[in-house]
Amino acid sequence: MSTSSQPQFRYTQTPSKVLHLRNLPWECAEEELVELCKPFGKIVNTKCNVGANRNQAFVEFADLNQAISMVSYYASSSEPAQIRGKTVYIQYSNRHEIVNNKSPGDTPGNVLLVTIEGVEPNDVTIETIHLVFSAFGFVHKIATFEKAAGFQALIQFTDAETASSARNALDGRSIPRYLLPDHVTSCYLRISYSAHTDLNIKFQSHRSRDYTNPYLPVNPTAMEGLLQPVVGPDGKKQEPQSNVLLASIENMQYAVTVDVLHKVFSAFGTVQKIAIFEKNGGTQALIQYPDVTTAAVAKESLEGHCIYDGGYCKLHLSYSRHTDLNVKAYSDKSRDYTISDPSLLATQVPGLPAAPNAWQNPQGVPVHHGTDYSASAAIQGQPPAGQVPAWDPNFQARPPYGSVTGQTYQSLTAPTYVNAARPAGSSPLSQPGASSMPMQQQQQPQPPWANVRQGGAAVLGRPPYYSR
C-alpha cells in the first residue's frame, strides 16, 4: 500500500473516454444517465450506483472527443448538467475504460447459481430444489456442490427469460418450510446467473440430475448419499457392516461377469443379487448376501485376493450402504437370484406369478423366452458348458469367456445373453402377452426415483419431466 503508486493528481483531469459523474440523485437509473450524456456521443458502457452513497456513476463514450465535448460544454454552460433537477458534476475519470460494468452474476443466462443459506447440504434434496424451480419452467439439469460459499446449486433452464423469472421471484426468498426438515429455521436463496449455458451432468446422483436424460447412468456410489449419513455412537464416521458388499476390481485384465462373481462369492453363502457397474473408469460390483455375517466372512476372506492368478482382477471389498439391491433380474450386468426358482424359469411356466412386485424388477420374470434363447446363445457362441472360474488358488489365469454356470443357475445364463444380443424392440417380451410389464425393454439403469413409486415401471417409461 504505497501512496506513490497513485502519481496522478486526483482532481487534475486528463481527458478520458470515461466520465465520472457525481452528486447524482438517489438510485439514479442508467436511462437517466444516458439521456444526459447521449447528445454528446455514443455511450458504450455505464456504471451506476457507485460509491458509498451510490450516487456516482461512470459513463464511457466510444470516442475520446465525445467525452471532451461533454465536459467542455458543461464547463462553459450557464446551465449545469442536471438530473431530476439536481446538479450533476462531471469530470474525466482517472481510468480509461469501464471494467466489470456488470458482475458476471448479473449477466442474464439460462443457468442460475443458487446459494442456499442456513442449511446443511443434506437438509435440501435435489428433489426439493427441482420442485421449487420447476414452478418457473422446465428445469433441464441441476448440479449441486459445496464450496466456500456454502451449499450451492446450478440450475439450468431453457432460456435466460425463464431463468430470470425464477431469479426475480426467488432471490432472497426462503424455500417453503414444509419442504424442509423441522430443524431448519431459515433457508434463504441467493441467486445469480452462472456463466454456464449447458451443464455437463455425468450421472444421476444425489448431487446432480439431468432431467432431459432420465436414463443417464446412475452413479450407485453417489446414490448412497440418499441414505442416512452413517455416524457411529462416538460421532465419528464409520463403515457399518452390511449384508451387501461393494467390490472394486483392480487390474481387470479379464472380463468379470456376473457368473464369475457369483461363483466366487457363493463360496461363503447364498448370493442373492449381484450388480456390476463402471465407476471412474474402473469396475465395481455390489454383492448381496442374506445377512451381515455372511458378508463379513466373505469380505475378510476375499479382501485383497485376486480372482485370477497373476494379480488379475484383484478384489477390494467394503460394506455398501445398500441393504437390498434393486437390480434387473437378468442382464449382463446384474442378476437377482431370489426372483424365483431358477429351474422353473428355464421352462415355460405360463402361469408363473405375474408377481405383485413385478414393477420392482422391470426385466421381470422371463417366462416368455421359451425356446428362443437357446438359439441366441448359439449365435453368441456360448458353449453349453465350460470351465467355471472357481475360487481355487491353483486356478489358471484364464479369461472366463464362455464360462457358464453350474447346474444350479445354468438356465439363467442364456436369457442374459439373449437380452444383450437382441436389439431393443425385438424382444419377445414386448409381445402383447407381456403387456403387464411395459418397460422390459429399458436396458438402462433405472433412474433412482423410478423405484420409489408405486407402478414404477410406468413412471420409468414416462418420467414426469416429460409431461411438459
Next chain:
DNA sequence: AGCACA
C-alpha cells in the same frame, strides 16, 4: 461533491 470491482 471527489473514482468502481473482486
